[in-house]
Amino acid sequence: AMEPGPRPGLRICEGDCAVLKRDDVFKAVPVLRRRKIIFEKQWFYLDNAIGHTYGTTFEVTSGGNLQPKQEVEETSTETKEAGTDNRNIVDDGKSQKLTHDDIKALKDKGIKGQEIVQQLIENSTTFRDKTEFAQDKYIKKKKKKYEAVITIVKPSTRILSTMYYAREPGKISHLRYDTLAQMLTLGNIRAGNKMIVVETCAGLVLGAVMERMGGYGSIIQMYPGGGPVRAATSCFGFPKSFFDNLHEFPLSKVDSLLSGTFSTETLPSEESTLVEEESNGLTDEKQTSLLEAEEESTTETAMEISQAEEHDIADVNAEDGEFKESKEKENDSVRQKQRKQWERRKKLIEAAALLAEKNADGLIVASKFHPTPLLLSLLEFVAPSRPFVVYCQYKEPLLECYTKLRERGGVIYLKLSETWLRNYQVLPDRSHPKLTMSGGGGYLLSGITVVLDKGKSDSSHLEALKIEEPSSKRCKL
Amino acid sequence: MSFVEYGDIIKDGDTAIVFLGHESMFPVKVQHGTVTQTKYGVIRHSTDLIGKKYGSKVTCSKGGWVFILHPTPELWTMNLPHRTQILYSTDISIITMMLELKPGSVVCESGTGSGSLSHALIRTVAPTGHLYTVEFHQQRAEKAREEFREHGVEHLVTVTNQDVCKNGFGVSNIADAVFLDIPSPWEAIGHAKSALKAEGGRICSFSPCIEQVQRTCLAMEEYGFTEINTLEILLRVFNVRTISLQIPDLGKAAEDNSSADFDSSNPSNQGSPCANPQQGTVQFKSGVPLREMVGHTGYLTFATKS
Numbered sequence: 001a002m003e004p005g006p007r008p009g010l011r012i013c014e015g016d017c018a019v020l021k022r023d024d025v026f027k028a029v030p031v032l033r034r035r036k037i038i039f040e041k042q043w044f045y046l047d048n049a050i051g052h053t054y055g056t057t058f059e060v061t062s063g064g065n066l067q068p069k070q071e072v073e074e075t076s077t078e079t080k081e082a083g084t085d086n087r088n089i090v091d092d093g094k095s096q097k098l099t100h101d102d103i104k105a106l107k108d109k110g111i112k113g114q115e116i117v118q119q120l121i122e123n124s125t126t127f128r129d130k131t132e133f134a135q136d137k138y139i140k141k142k143k144k145k146y147e148a149v150i151t152i153v154k155p156s157t158r159i160l161s162t163m164y165y166a167r168e169p170g171k172i173s174h175l176r177y178d179t180l181a182q183m184l185t186l187g188n189i190r191a192g193n194k195m196i197v198v199e200t201c202a203g204l205v206l207g208a209v210m211e212r213m214g215g216y217g218s219i220i221q222m223y224p225g226g227g228p229v230r231a232a233t234s235c236f237g238f239p240k241s242f243f244d245n246l247h248e249f250p251l252s253k254v255d256s257l258l259s260g261t262f263s264t265e266t267l268p269s270e271e272s273t274l275v276e277e278e279s280n281g282l283t284d285e286k287q288t289s290l291l292e293a294e295e296e297s298t299t300e301t302a303m304e305i306s307q308a309e310e311h312d313i314a315d316v317n318a319e320d321g322e323f324k325e326s327k328e329k330e331n332d333s334v335r336q337k338q339r340k341q342w343e344r345r346k347k348l349i350e351a352a353a354l355l356a357e358k359n360a361d362g363l364i365v366a367s368k369f370h371p372t373p374l375l376l377s378l379l380e381f382v383a384p385s386r387p388f389v390v391y392c393q394y395k396e397p398l399l400e401c402y403t404k405l406r407e408r409g410g411v412i413y414l415k416l417s418e419t420w421l422r423n424y425q426v427l428p429d430r431s432h433p434k435l436t437m438s439g440g441g442g443y444l445l446s447g448i449t450v451v452l453d454k455g456k457s458d459s460s461h462l463e464a465l466k467i468e469e470p471s472s473k474r475c476k477l
Numbered sequence: 478m479s480f481v482e483y484g485d486i487i488k489d490g491d492t493a494i495v496f497l498g499h500e501s502m503f504p505v506k507v508q509h510g511t512v513t514q515t516k517y518g519v520i521r522h523s524t525d526l527i528g529k530k531y532g533s534k535v536t537c538s539k540g541g542w543v544f545i546l547h548p549t550p551e552l553w554t555m556n557l558p559h560r561t562q563i564l565y566s567t568d569i570s571i572i573t574m575m576l577e578l579k580p581g582s583v584v585c586e587s588g589t590g591s592g593s594l595s596h597a598l599i600r601t602v603a604p605t606g607h608l609y610t611v612e613f614h615q616q617r618a619e620k621a622r623e624e625f626r627e628h629g630v631e632h633l634v635t636v637t638n639q640d641v642c643k644n645g646f647g648v649s650n651i652a653d654a655v656f657l658d659i660p661s662p663w664e665a666i667g668h669a670k671s672a673l674k675a676e677g678g679r680i681c682s683f684s685p686c687i688e689q690v691q692r693t694c695l696a697m698e699e700y701g702f703t704e705i706n707t708l709e710i711l712l713r714v715f716n717v718r719t720i721s722l723q724i725p726d727l728g729k730a731a732e733d734n735s736s737a738d739f740d741s742s743n744p745s746n747q748g749s750p751c752a753n754p755q756q757g758t759v760q761f762k763s764g765v766p767l768r769e770m771v772g773h774t775g776y777l778t779f780a781t782k783s
Contacts, residue, residue, distance in 0.1 A: 009676035055677045055783060154677070156577045178571050178710055185570035188549045190600050191580040192482050212601065214580025361483050383485070384532025385547040395715070399762045402717045412496060412544055416715040416764055419567060424707040424776065426694045431687055443764075450532045450544045 009053035012152055017235040018046075018054070019159050021151040023144060026163035028155065028235045036064075042148055054154040062110050069149050083129040097123040113147030120146075133430060155235050157184075157208040164204055164232065165438075172201040173368050173393045176441025178421045180205065180391075183364060184212050186446045187389045191216035193361040194354070196381055198222045198251070198374055200367040203233035209364060210242055218245040220351055220360070222254065222378065224369070247351040254377050262352055264345045359383040366391035371445070372401045376408060384410075384451045391442055398445040410452030418443045478531075480596060480628045481603040483547060487526045492628060494546040494556060495520070504548070504556045506627070517541025548628075550597040560617050563593035564658065567712040568683070568774055573601055575779045576654040576679045580605055585648065585655045585672045587611040587641040587665065589621045594656070599625075599633045608634040609648055609672075611641045641665045646672040657682040658775075662689065663696035670700050670782060678782040685775045693778055702780035709776050715764030724757040 012018060016031045020039045027039050033047050048066045049058060058066040083089075098120060106116050120142050121127050130138060153159055161177035169175075183205070189195065189212040197219055199205040206221055210233070213219065221228050228248050256262040360382045365374050371390045382388060388411075392398050398416055405411050419441060423434045478484040478491040487493055491507040497515060505513050505520075507527060513520045518538030520526065525535045531547040546552060551566050564572075572594070578584060582602045589595055589612035598608050612618040618638040625631045637647045642661060645668035646652070655669040655678070662682040669680050680702060682693045690707055697705050 009674075053676050055781065158574050158577050161574075177574070181570040181574035182567065185566055185573060185597065186551060188551065188600070190481065191604055211579050214605075216580060216604070359485075383483075384530060385545075386483070386532075387549065387551075395764050396762075399717050399764055403762065413499060414717075416717060418713050418715075420711040420713055422709050424690075424709070426687075426690055426705075426707045426778070428691060428695070431691055448532075448546060450546075451530060451534060453534065 009055065010154060012049050012052055012054060012056075014050055017155055017237050018049075019153045019155050019163065019235075021153050021159075022149065024166070026153075026159060026166065028160070028163060039150065040148065042150075046152075049152055052152070054152060057149050057151045059113075059149055066150070080132070080135065081128045082132045082135055084131060086130070086134070089126050089129055095124050095126040096120065097125065113143070116146045117142045155237055157211050157236075160204060160232060160235055161208065164202070165441075168202075172204055173366065173391070174440070174442055175201055175205070175366055175391055175393075176419075176421065176438055178419050179441045179444060180208055180366075182417075182419055182444055183366065183389045183391060184208055186387060186444070187362050187364050188387050189213060189362070189364070193217045194359065195219045196222065196355075196360045196363045196378060198363075198365045198367055198378065200224070200229070200369070201232070203228070203230035205364065205366045206230065206246075207233040207236040207238075210238055210246070211236060215239070215242040215245075217361075218247065218354065220247045220249055220354055222249050222251050224251050224367075247347065247354060249348065249351040249355060251374075253348075253352070257352055257355060258377060258380055264348055355381050360386070362386050363388040363390075365389070368393075370397050372397065372404050375401055376404060379408075379410070379449060382449050384449050386449050387446065388449065389444055389446045391444055393442050395443045398443050401445055405447065408452075410450055411447045412450050414445065414447040416443065416445050478547060478629075480548060480550065480553070480630050481600055481633070485530055487529050487531060487545060489522075489527055492548050493526065493531070494548055494552045496544040496546050502546075502552070502556055504553070515541075515543060517543060550600045553596050554593045557591055557593060557596075559591050560620060561588075561590040563591045564683070565593070565712075565771075565774070566597075567710055568777065569594055569597045571708075571710050572656065572681055572683075572777065573597065575777075576656065576681055578602060578606075578654060582606040582653045583609070583648075583651050585609045585611070585646040585652045585669070587646065587657055588613065588659055589618060589636060590658065591617075592621045592624055594658070595621065595625075595634065596628070596630075598656075599630050603630070603633055606633070609637065609646050609652070610634060611637045611639060611646055613638070613640045641668060644668075648672055650674055652678060654679045654681070656680075658684075660689075661692075663692040666693070666696040666700050666702075670702075673782045676782065680780050680782065682778045683775045684778070685773070687776065690776045690778055697778070697780045701783060703783045704781040705778065706780070707776050707778045709773070711771060711773075713770060714767055716767065718763055718765050719760060720763050720765075721758040721760050724759060726757070 012031060014031055014033060017028055018031050020027045020029060020037070022040050025040060029037050029039070029046070031046050031050065033050075034045060037044055037046060042060050044060045044064045044066055046066065049056070052068065057069045059069045061067050103116065106119065117139065121139070127135065127138065157180070158177070161180050164172050165176050189209055191214045193213060194217055195209055195213070197206055197209055198221070206219070209219060215238070253262060358381050363378055363382050365371055365378070367374070371392050375388070375390060379388065390398065390401065395416070402414055402416060405414060421441065422437050425432055425434055478488060478493070487507055489507055489509050493505050493507055494502055495505050495513065495515065496502045497517070507522055509523050509527065511522045513522070515537055518541060520535060520537055520543070526545060529535070529545065531545060534542050534544055536542045554563065554566055554569070557563070576584070578598065578601045580602060583606055584598050584602060586595060586598060586608060587610065589610040595608060595610050602608060610621070612621060615638055618636050622631070622636045625634050625636070635647075639647070641659065642664035646655070649671050651674055652672045653674060655672055657665055657669065657680070659665060662684060673680065680697070684690050684693060694705055694707065
C-alpha cells in the first residue's frame with residue numbers, strides 16, 4: 001500500500017460551518033465576513049480567522065476581531081508561598097481588594113487577561129494562605145473567566161454530537177453522544193453499505209452515518225411529514241458528492257410500497273392541480289408492477305411538461321406588451337414548478353426502487369416516534385444477516401418493540417441496552433470522577449436480521465424459546 | 478464475504494458465524510468437504526453452507542437448527558480466539574467516534590493483541606485508509622497477519638513486530654489518530670506525537686489503572702497535547718421479561734367487597750398492569766438488568782495534537 005505523504009492542516013474558509021470551542025462549550029457558526037458572532041459573552045467577527053488552520057486558538061481583541069493566541073511561557077519555577085489547609089481562611093467575600101470597577105478599568109485599558117489574573121492574585125489577601133491545590137484551582141477559575149480564548153474546530157460527529165447534547169438535547173431526543181457512537185458501531189456503518197435511516201434528530205444522526213460512509217454506498221432517509229430536517233447535516237461540511245447517493249422517501253408512502261400499491265400520485269405537500277391531471281393517467285396503473293408504473297408515469301409527466309411548453313409558446317404569440325411579460329414570468333415559474341415536481345417524482349421513484357429491492361445492509365432508527373411500527377415495516381426492506389439499531393429516549397417502547405419483533409420472527413441477537421458514561425478529572429493527587437454526570441443517554445435495541453420463515457407459525461415461538469435460554473445461574477466469584 | 482464489504486452468498490474460504498443462541502456462537506472457516514460439529518448435529522459445508530444465503534437457517538443432522546451469519550467486526554469480537562484480554566464493542570464504539578475515524582483515515586495502534594479493535598478500525602477506515610498496528614510479541618504479530626489475510630483485509634493493514642515505546646509506529650507525520658493499549662503508554666507518547674499529522678491528530682490511551690492514566694496525562698501535557706479528557710464507558714444490558722407479582726392479601730373490611738386502592742376488577746385499569754383476580758397477580762413487562770455487569774474495563778484518555 002502506498003504510504004500517504006505529510007498531511008497539511010485544513011484551513012478555515014469562508015462559507016464553512018465552523019465550531020467555536022471554549023473549554024467544554026461548543027457553538028456551530030457559519031464563517032462569513034462582517035457577520036457578528038456572539039459566543040460565551042463575547043462579540044466578534046470571524047474575518048481574521050479565515051485562512052488559519054482549524055484547531056487554532058484565538059483571543060478576542062478590543063475591536064471585536066480575532067487574533068491568534070501567542071504561546072506564553074508559564075513561570076512556574078519559583079516555589080510559591082502556600083498554606084496547608086483552610087482552617088483559618090474565612091470566606092467573608094472581602095479578600096479580593098480589586099472592585100468590579102477596578103477590573104472593568106483594567107479591561108477597558110486593554111490589559112490582557114493574563115495580566116488581570118496576575119493582578120487578582122496580588123490583590124487577594126487569602127491567596128498565599130491557600131493550599132497549592134486551592135491556588136491552582138483559583139488560578140484556573142480566574143483564567144477561565146478573564147483569559148477568554150476561543151478555538152475554532154472542524155465539525156465532526158464527535159464535536160457536533162457533544163454540542164447538540166449540551167446545547168439542544170431536546171432537538172435530538174436526548175441522544176447522548178456515546179449512545180450515538182454505539183449505534184454507528186453496532187450498525188456496522190461503513191463505506192459501501194446501503195443504509196436506511198429514520199431520524200428526527202435535526203439531521204445529526206444522518207450526518208454521523210454519512211461521515212462513517214465517507215461518500216461510498218447509499219443512504220435512503222425515510223422522513224415524516226413534508227420533508228427531512230437536515231439542519232445538523234449541513235454543519236458537517238461534506239463535499240457535494242456525498243449527497244449524490246443520499247435519497248429520501250416519505251414514511252407516509254411506506255405502507256403502499258409494502259403492499260404493492262405505490263404510486264407517485266400524492267407527494268406530501270403537493271399542489272392539487274398537477275395531482276388531478278396525473279391521477280387521471282395513473283389510476284389504471286395501480287395494478288401493474290412498480291417498474292411499469294415507473295416508466296409510464298415518467299413519460300406522462302414528460303409529456304405534460306412539453307404540452308405545457310407548447311401552450312406557453314402559443315400564449316406568448318397571442319398577447320402583447322406588459323401583459324405578455326408578466327405572463328411569460330408566470331409561465332416560467334409554472335414551468336419551474338413543474339420541472340421541480342417532475343424531478344421530485346423521479347427521485348421518489350428512484351428511492352422506491354432502491355427500497356423495493358429489499359436488500360438494505362442495515363436500518364438505523366432514532367426518532368421521537370414509537371419505534372415498533374417503524375421496525376415492523378422497515379425491516380422488510382433489509383436483507384438477511386444485517387444489523388439494525390433502534391434508539392429510544394425511553395425504555396418502555398423498546399420493551400414492546402422487542403416483544404413484537406419476537407412475535408414477528410426473522411430477527412436474532414436482540415439486545416436492549418444503555419451505556420453509562422463518566423468523565424474524570426485527572427491531576428496529580430487530585431484524580432476523581434467529575435462532579436456531574438449525565439443521568440441518562442437513552443436506550444438502544446439492536447439485533448441481526450435472518451431469513452424470515454413465513455411458513456411455519458410456531459417456529460418463531462420455538463426460536464424465541466431457544467434464543468432466550470437463561471444463561472448459567474452459577475454465580476461467578 | 479469480506480470484513481469490509483457485505484456478500485449475499487456463502488462461499489468457499491469465507492469466515493462465517495454459526496449462531497446457535499444468544500450466548501452461543503462460533504466462527505467457522507467455510508471449506509468444501511469439511512464438516513462442523515454442533516450440539517444440534519453436523520453441518521456439512523458443501524451441502525449446508527456453500528451457495529446458501531447469509532442469514533439462512535441450517536438444520537443440522539440431529540434436527541436442531543442454527544443460523545449462519547455474515548461476519549462483522551462486532552461478531553468477530555464476540556467470537557475471536559483470545560490471545561490477550563480484548564476490547565469489546567462498547568469501548569470500541571466510543572474510541573472510533575472520539576478519534577474521528579472514517580473512510581480514508583490513517584490510524585496507528587499498539588498493541589495489536591488479539592486483533593479485536595484492529596478489525597473494527599480496518600472496517601471503519603476502508604477502502605482508502607490504513608491501519609499501522611504494532612505488536613511486540615512475535616507470535617501474536619504473526620497470528621494477526623494471518624487472520625487479516627484470511628479475512629481479506631491485508632491490503633488495509635500493516636503489522637509491525639517491534640516495541641512501540643522504543644521504536645515507534647514506523648511512520649511519521651501521517652496518522653489521523655493513534656491508539657495505545659500498552660502497560661506504559663507514557664513511554665510511547667513521544668512516538669505517538671511524531672506519527673501523528675502536523676495538526677489536529679487525535680490520540681487515545683486505554684489503561685485499566687488510574688495510576689497509569691495519571692502518568693499518561695502528564696506525558697500528554699508535557700508533549701503539548703490539548704483537550705486532554707479521560708472517561709469511562711460501561712454497558713448495561715436488560716433482559717425483557719414478563720413479570721408477575723402477587724397481590725398481597727390484606728384481608729377484607731367487614732362489609733366492603735372491593736379493596737380500596739387497587740381494584741383489580743376495575744376495567745379502567747387498562748394498559749399497564751393487568752391484574753388477575755383469580756390468581757391474585759399483576760403482570761407487566763420489564764427490562765430487567767442482569768445479575769452482574771461489567772464494572773470496569775479501562776479508562777480512556779483522549780487528546781488532540783496541536
